[in-house]
Amino acid sequence: MARPMQVSRYWRHFREKYRLIGGKCENGHVHFPKRSVCPVCGSRNVEEIELSGRGKVISWTIVRNPPSGFEYYKPFPLALVELEEGPIVLAQLTDVDPEEIDFGMEVEVVTKKIREFEEDGIILYGYKFRPVLK
Amino acid sequence: MRKAVIIGAGMTPVGEHWKLGLRDLAVEALLNAMDDAGIDRVDSLYVGNMVSGPFVEQENLGALIADWAGLGNIPAVKIEAACASGGAAVQEGVKAVLSGLEDVVAVVGVEKMTDAWPSDATRYLAYAADAEWELFHGASFVALNALVMRYYMKAYGYTEEDLALFAVNAHANGAKNPYAMFKRPIKVETVLKSPYVADPLKLFDASPVCDGAASVIITTPEKAKELGVPKEKWVEVAGMGRAIDTISLASREDLLTLKAAKVAAERAYKMAGVEPKDIDFFEVHDAFTVMAALSLEALGAAKKGEGAKLAKEGQIAIDADYPIQTMGGLKARGHPVGATGVYQTVEAVLQLRGEAPSQVPDAEVGVTQNIGGTGSNITVNVFRRV
Numbered sequence: 001m002a003r004p005m006q007v008s009r010y011w012r013h014f015r016e017k018y019r020l021i022g023g024k025c026e027n028g029h030v031h032f033p034k035r036s037v038c039p040v041c042g043s044r045n046v047e048e049i050e051l052s053g054r055g056k057v058i059s060w061t062i063v064r065n066p067p068s069g070f071e072y073y074k075p076f077p078l079a080l081v082e083l084e085e086g087p088i089v090l091a092q093l094t095d096v097d098p099e100e101i102d103f104g105m106e107v108e109v110v111t112k113k114i115r116e117f118e119e120d121g122i123i124l125y126g127y128k129f130r131p132v133l134k
Numbered sequence: 135m136r137k138a139v140i141i142g143a144g145m146t147p148v149g150e151h152w153k154l155g156l157r158d159l160a161v162e163a164l165l166n167a168m169d170d171a172g173i174d175r176v177d178s179l180y181v182g183n184m185v186s187g188p189f190v191e192q193e194n195l196g197a198l199i200a201d202w203a204g205l206g207n208i209p210a211v212k213i214e215a216a217c218a219s220g221g222a223a224v225q226e227g228v229k230a231v232l233s234g235l236e237d238v239v240a241v242v243g244v245e246k247m248t249d250a251w252p253s254d255a256t257r258y259l260a261y262a263a264d265a266e267w268e269l270f271h272g273a274s275f276v277a278l279n280a281l282v283m284r285y286y287m288k289a290y291g292y293t294e295e296d297l298a299l300f301a302v303n304a305h306a307n308g309a310k311n312p313y314a315m316f317k318r319p320i321k322v323e324t325v326l327k328s329p330y331v332a333d334p335l336k337l338f339d340a341s342p343v344c345d346g347a348a349s350v351i352i353t354t355p356e357k358a359k360e361l362g363v364p365k366e367k368w369v370e371v372a373g374m375g376r377a378i379d380t381i382s383l384a385s386r387e388d389l390l391t392l393k394a395a396k397v398a399a400e401r402a403y404k405m406a407g408v409e410p411k412d413i414d415f416f417e418v419h420d421a422f423t424v425m426a427a428l429s430l431e432a433l434g435a436a437k438k439g440e441g442a443k444l445a446k447e448g449q450i451a452i453d454a455d456y457p458i459q460t461m462g463g464l465k466a467r468g469h470p471v472g473a474t475g476v477y478q479t480v481e482a483v484l485q486l487r488g489e490a491p492s493q494v495p496d497a498e499v500g501v502t503q504n505i506g507g508t509g510s511n512i513t514v515n516v517f518r519r520v
């Protein structure tokens with residue numbers, strides 16, 4: 001599907017996708033992305049919180065037959081990352097040898113290109129995770 | 135309260151139907167079900183379908199199918215609950231009968247997937263995930279299930295070989311089903327040697343992209359008698375449950391519990407007055423082998439973490455304690471997504487009438503479980519021999 005993504009649809013989430021803005025309810029439950037209702041306790045008193053972007057891999061896969069629009073990047077690693085504040089985030093891993101990925105691998109957030117549309121379309125950026133630089 | 139019975143069931147073979155469109159498949163299955171019941175009119179139609187818009191640029195399936203099946207000016211709508219659309223459509227049909235508003239209801243589940251380019255099909259199926267937080271990152275449905283599979287294997291110490299047993303069982307049963315897409319048995323090695331689609335998930339851990347339609351006719355016992363449908367054909371819809379869970383996998387409280395299936399099963403079992411030990415066969419949603427394992431756990435057939443153990447111990451075969459996928463399941467019969475829940479229903483009807491190609495001896499109670507999304511929208515139905 002080569003149709004360009006609408007810019008407004010993308011910009012609605014740029015703060016979450018560039019800065020990992022999540023939510024924290026009055027009872028201290030942290031979630032990502034931010035919601036108007038806390039998924040744990042139902043509180044509507046939810047504040048914004050910027051997450052540190054550090055976490056560890058709890059599961060991963062290598063995507064070999066991606067949805068259309070991602071063919072250029074295949075194969076690519078996709079993981080569930082548990083952030084140090086608690087929430088789990090789904091994202092691609094980057095700058096990593098697939099053989100080195102393991103349970104508990106420490107990773108940190110980095111802003112990268114997620115996808116390009118055709119010539120007159122927009123380029124999407126967002127978070128990926130890379131092994132923590134030592 | 136009124137009771138609901140299924141008096142007619144019909145389907146098309148599952149496969150790559152190059153010569154048939156969505157409407158052809160749906161009408162064929164629907165007319166087969168009406169002929170099976172011996173009726174030529176219904177009060178309403180519920181269509182289970184997931185993504186006809188992107189796949190064949192057609193919505194408004196209620197009008198399309200009722201029109202082309204010659205059903206007249208009846209009410210007809212599409213019911214969508216991702217891959218659980220079929221199971222949900224059956225439930226809406228039963229609810230219409232139980233409410234007393236409609237007496238004879240037709241349900242058809244249909245999906246036409248092979249008109250699309252494969253990577254587009256992968257994209258359309260991922261519409262059941264969270265578009266902004268999953269598909270945005272290039273997650274296919276297979277990839278999301280692969281994340282669950284790796285996590286499950288790590289948590290309980292299972293291997294790829296252990297999970298392959300679910301595919302082997304499905305193919306063994308599908309081989310005898312004339313309506314199945316894959317009618318050949320396979321070995322564990324076949325699964326293990328198939329290419330990775332999203333590691334550790336291999337091609338043979340997954341159900342195929344395919345086309346198909348299935349249909350059932352639902353009414354009350356009183357009306358069935360009035361219509362002259364022989365009692366041997368009746369199958370009671372004894373219990374129903376449906377529940378949702380978080381749409382994105384990352385938000386799940388526990389990656390290894392199909393909470394929606396658990397809640398739905400509790401409701402369905404309570405309504406039917408049954409417990410897991412009373413159930414003679416389970417048609418679970420094995421779109422991916424790991425989902426068969428998690429489903430058996432959620433439905434109470436196995437303890438948490440022991441779903442794959444049932445397969446290892448040989449307990450899921452036709453003649454064992456917990457037969458599953460008696461006509462091939464999603465893996466071998468095929469998984470035309472929005473039609474699957476209705477195929478499961480038709481297969482349960484055949485088992486309970488004693489007409490199944492791989493018959494579970496003396497089957498009296500059967501359960502179907504249909505998963506939408508990565509466990510985000512699940513229906514469980516209990517059927518009983520009348």
Ligand SMILES: [Zn+2]
Pocket residue numbers: 025026027028029038039040041042043
């Ligand atoms: Zn809270």
